[in-house]
Amino acid sequence: MTALLESPYEVMAGKILKTRQWTDLEKYFEVELPGRKDLGHEPGQFVMISVPGVGEAPISVSSSPTRKGSFEFVIRKAGGVTGMLHTMKEGDSVGIRGPFGHGFPTQRLEGYDLLMIGGGCGNIPLHSLITFVLDNRSKFGKVDILVGCKTPETVLFAEELKDWAKRPNVRLDLTVDRGGPGWQGKVGLITKLIPGIPTDPQRTCAVVVGPPIMYKFVIQELLKKEIPDDQILVSMERHMKCGVGKCGHCQIAQYYCCREGPVFTFKEIRHFYEAI
Amino acid sequence: MNHYMVLKKKDFNAFIEKLSKKMKVAAPVRKGVKNFAFEEVTRGDAISRVSLPTILPPKKYFMPQRETIQTFDRAVPRWNSVVSENDAIVIFGVHTCDLSGIQFLNAVMGTPPKDANYLARKANITVIGLECNDYCDAYASCKAMKTHLPSGGYDLFFTDIGDAFMVQTGSAAGETLAQETGFFTTADTGEQKKLGNIRKKKEKIFKDEISVKYANLRTVFEKTVQSEVWEDIGSRCVACGNCTNVCPTCYCFDIQDEIDLNLRTGRRVRVWDGCQNEEFAKVAGGENFRRKRGQRQRHRYMRKFAYPMEKYGTYACTGCGRCTRTCMAKISLKETIHALGEEAKS
Known part of the structure; x- marks a missing residue:
């Protein structure tokens, strides 16, 4: 039997166009997809960024979809993947999966x-x-x-x-x-x-x-x-691992933060313990 | 169409042998006194048909503990998705609790965005159920969870009626598989009656094992979120994660990269993970949203009795009893539900 479904874990190869160290911990990245394909995100959505051999981390897109052709991240050095991203420079490639979740309405x-x-x-x-x-x-x-x-x-x-x-x-x-x-x-x-x-x-x-x-x-x-x-x-900040509502890491009560969130109204989450 | 066939017990060995020549056959195999595990078999007499659940449920065939989902070469900016297809496999001896576990996983993984890896494996799996004519042990709560009788999720379903198995077909694939082996005959009225008697006897044997009614479970859990029961469980839990590993409906996972010794090529794997592990809900800044063991245990229970009702319209507990059976700290599902039920009354 051949696989009829496309894997939800498919990674696109992004290219770093520009980087700049902003603070001790935060670094700015401008990234484009092959053929300058539009990322198609909403403000507030996130992507999974891959560094092969190190892993994937959920990162918010900091640029607006009104700016076409490339997109931006500002990444704080906090762990393995983000630490490795901080060593990367223009022309390097990073994996992009997403965008995921509900952004700002x-x-x-x-x-x-x-x-x-x-x-x-x-x-x-x-x-x-x-x-x-x-x-x-x-x-x-x-x-x-x-x-x-x-x-x-x-x-x-x-x-x-x-x-x-x-x-x-x-x-x-x-x-x-x-x-x-x-x-x-x-x-x-x-x-x-x-x-x-x-x-x-x-x-x-x-x-x-x-x-x-x-x-x-x-x-x-x-x-x-x-x-x-x-x-x-x-x-809401959670450590999404899959981005497609399966792996369980980002769950807040019955919500998968990566699917129903990360943006919620306070009304939706105010009665949930463990949310904030 | 559902219809009944019969397989004589004297033909059981030959049936499994014949099947195993065509494809892999996995079934419960005895591992010590009270332990059983699904393993590949080629002979019927290697199979244990006692009702006690296996250590791990059959979910390991649908979603292995470790599975490659991608390969990469750091020299090439490309990730290659891997949806590996398993060989065709028949899983024999799946009890009704585990059938309902598989049904739940199918619902979760089939919800868009669908999990291609899970569904590719599922497409090559044939499930043969086996009825429990009596309780496995005192940890089960299958009657209370309404999983003690077959209710779909199988291609064929076997019930031991003495000198033969009554076999119910659940799918065209199951029917074809049975026909091709040539050992199955149409059930006569006497055999039908034997099955009826077993089911009648089961009505007497199987009684609600927990003190909270099925319909009230969700409300009880929602009302007792702040209960001291969670503190108590948290103080005993050692956060080993056994309960989630053995659970037929726990499917949480981690995604990790592995690099080869050449430091260039490697693969991305998904491995089982569980909400009882301390790091599970921790974020990069160090905040842990379920820092305490009691919170994590509550989360596990809520994911069986409250949240899935909202999302999938069903409970995610199959009543198999594995979590209690395996718990080193003697945290008991039945006792927990009883304590919460009493508290919800007041």
Whole structure:
């Protein structure tokens, strides 16, 4: 019998076009598929990146689908695969599988004021959505962006943040947990920035991406502002191994984060233990 | 069409022998006093027909412990998917609990995006069920899980009726296989009656083994998520992962790369993994979403009695009793359900 089905584990050969070391831990990559084939992702989706002999790791796409031809990642060095990726350079090849999961529901967000809050690594998937929104600026209401990082040295997309802040009807605020020499910006937790933002809760969608501890406190602030729980979107971090809803690693209650997520509404997950 | 045939016991050896000349035949083989394992056989008398479940369920033929899904050569930017097809194989002696396990795995792996590797193996497997006329031991809960009677999932199904096996066909493939061996005859009314008697006797023998009714299981588990029972189980569990390895419906896996000694060529394999292993739900930043053993045990139970109801419309427990039988810490499925059931009442 011949196999009639295509393997869901099929890997495409991607080529690294550009790399840049951004921080001690984060490195930027621009990648293209053979024939500059479109990745076809939504903001907030992830792919599995392969380094042959080392393995595969789930990585968020940081660029917006509005930018065609190639796509981008900002990868934190955290384990075997990401460690090896950090040694790679222009012209090297990496395996790409995906995109997987449900990203941010951009159609649903149309017409809403957006309050986008990113903490640390969470700013990477959020970058995809912010770029998408700014590329389609007329479809969305006012845009508030809150960016939180540990230290001034770990601020991601620093140049772009300056550019975003200049865009019409966009307000951007940046804070670091610990300041440093020469830092003139804000110092303190991101939660402190939320109460001061004027919001019309019924017409606001909040998008939160960050470490688990951030969700706990940020979501409390958003609920205090009376933003409905189905208008609060979160992206959950799990260690997906297969990406196709089988291997079990990313499961949160009955959800496979790689299939039904990684983006959920807070309403969907608020009653599940082990989610945040 | 479902219909009944008969295979005389005196022909059983010849039947297995003939079958094994055409294709691989796997069946339970005795491994010590109370242990049995599915292994390749060529003779009928090598097969153990006792009802006690094998150490590992037949899932190992559908989804081996270790399976290559890709090959690569680091010098070439290309990954080659491997969907390896097993040789045709007949699995004989699959009890009704394990048949329901296979049915569950089929549903999971057949849900899009379909698992090509699993389905390619399944296409070459013929399943011959074997009825348990009596309980295997006190760990089983097949009546409570409604798996003590045949309910699909087989190509042929055998019931021991004394000097012969009553054989029910479940698929055209099963029917053809039986016909080709030439040992099967059409069942007469006397033999039909013997089967009826066995089933009647089973009604008396098999009683609900757990104190919670089938229909209420999901609610009980959903109501007792914060129960101290999980703390207690967690304090006893040694996180060895035996319970998930032996479970007929556990299918979680890891994907790993292996590189050859030339440091150039290698393969990507999928290997069995389980939610009881500490690293299972850990992410790169170090956060572990099920850090405690109690949380991991609760997750295992929820994946049998709550989540699959939502996703696949069925429970994922087959009542085979393997998890309890194999547990070094004596964590008992029946006792756990009983304790949770009592708590849900209050």
